[in-house]
Amino acid sequence: MRVIIEPDSAAASRRAACFVAELVRKKPECVLGMATGSTPLLLYQEMIRLHREEGLDFSHVKTFNLDEYVGLGPAHPQSYRFFMNQNLFSQINIDPNHTHIPDGRALDFEAHCRLYEQKIKDAGGIDLQILGVGSDGHIAFNEPGSSLGSRTRLKTLASETIRDNARYFGGEDKVPRLAITMGIGTILESHRCLFLAFGPHKATAVRDTVEGPITAQVTASALQLHREVIGLFDEAAARLLVRRDYYAEVEISQSLLEQGRHRELGIGGV
Ligand code: PGA
Numbered sequence: 268m269r270v271i272i273e274p275d276s277a278a279a280s281r282r283a284a285c286f287v288a289e290l291v292r293k294k295p296e297c298v299l300g301m302a303t304g305s306t307p308l309l310l311y312q313e314m315i316r317l318h319r320e321e322g323l324d325f326s327h328v329k330t331f332n333l334d335e336y337v338g339l340g341p342a343h344p345q346s347y348r349f350f351m352n353q354n355l356f357s358q359i360n361i362d363p364n365h366t367h368i369p370d371g372r373a374l375d376f377e378a379h380c381r382l383y384e385q386k387i388k389d390a391g392g393i394d395l396q397i398l399g400v401g402s403d404g405h406i407a408f409n410e411p412g413s414s415l416g417s418r419t420r421l422k423t424l425a426s427e428t429i430r431d432n433a434r435y436f437g438g439e440d441k442v443p444r445l446a447i448t449m450g451i452g453t454i455l456e457s458h459r460c461l462f463l464a465f466g467p468h469k470a471t472a473v474r475d476t477v478e479g480p481i482t483a484q485v486t487a488s489a490l491q492l493h494r495e496v497i498g499l500f501d502e503a504a505a506r507l508l509v510r511r512d513y514y515a516e517v518e519i520s521q522s523l524l525e526q527g528r529h530r531e532l533g534i535g536g537v
Contacts, residue, residue: 268462268477268496269521270514272505276465279499280309283397283461286497288317290395296327298387300396300454301355302407303332303347306463307397311355318359325361329390331383332368333398333407333454337421337445339371345435346371369419369447380419380447387453396457400464403427404472404485408448415481415489417450451489460496462487464504473500474507 273279287310290297301307317323332347339346348368356366367386373379387393398406403425409417410425423445424432433439454460464473476487477498483489490496505511523531530536 268490268493268498269517270477270498270500270505270508270511271518272500272502272508272511272514274502276501277309279463279465279501280307281313283310283463283499284313284317286459286461287314287395287397288321288323291323291325291328294394295324296329297394298329298331298390298392300393300398300449300457301330301332301351302397302399302463303334303350304399306399306465308354310397310463314355315358323359325359327365328361329365330356330361330367331387331390331393331449332366333396334446334448335369335371336443337371337376337447338443371443371447373447376421376447380421383419383447383449384453393457394459396454396460398454398460398462398487398490400462400469400472400476400487401428402431402468402472404475404487406451406454406462406487406490408446409451409454409486411484411486413451413483413486415483415486415492416452418452419447419449422446422448451486455489455493457493458495460490460493462490462496462498463500464498465501467503467506469500469504470507473498473504474509477508478510 273282335347341348343349369383370379400406403411408422429439429442432442436442475485479488481488481491520532
């Protein structure tokens with residue numbers, strides 16, 4: 268995993284938006300995997316700014332969200348469909364028909380999940396998946412113990428997640444118990460992941476994900492098997508990483524490569 272540590276979440280989110288914008292400019296009909304929660308909010312604000320001020324064009328972009336609460340329709344203010352419409356889709360020029368989110372009111376969940384996977388395949392797969400992480404190390408709603416080969420399915424939320432999300436619902440008893448979520452196997456098939464984590468409450472999850480063993484107890488650790496993950500953290504979330512010096516050296520090399528300063532890296536030397 269490439270690890271980029273920025274002083275704060277605003278800087279990290281701007282950096283994340285650069286990766287999104289680079290892809291959208293290079294491949295206007297790209298497929299983005301979207302996340303909800305507090306983590307991607309600044310990234311979405313920056314994407315909106317890029318659209319408004321720099322004309323970043325989302326008209327051909329397709330999106331697939333990671334998950335949705337079971338039982339909540341699109342008009343429910345805590346549904347992820349509502350969140351996405353409010354915080355991103357209504358503020359950029361994306362075609363609403365190109366945006367996909369599991370339907371929390373589906374009755375035949377198995378068929379719905381199968382179809383969701385099929386739609387991702389038909390779209391050519393996810394080019395760039397945006398990910399946050401739960402304080403228990405989950406990605407999407409793949410709670411600890413989820414199969415690392417799992418696909419889109421129904422999932423029971425862990426008590427830690429219900430506690431974390433109670434603030435949005437006005438109490439733990441109001442948080443849905445079930446969600447539809449892409450599986451770890453689904454996420455691992457994306458071409459590139461942007462893994463974001465901000466704040467001191469994410470420090471343990473970040474350490475376990477990046478430097479811990481791969482385990483279903485920290486489902487984000489499965490990202491170590493992914494072909495290309497870029498971790499973007501603020502100082503607080505990165506505070507427990509022990510190989511920070513190395514990650515900084517990698518970024519120096521990366522920057523020299525991007526600037527074409529090959530000789531300084533010993534490329535083409537005698
Ligand atoms: P957060 O949630 O972005 O609101 O911290 C992340 C998650 O639970 O996956």
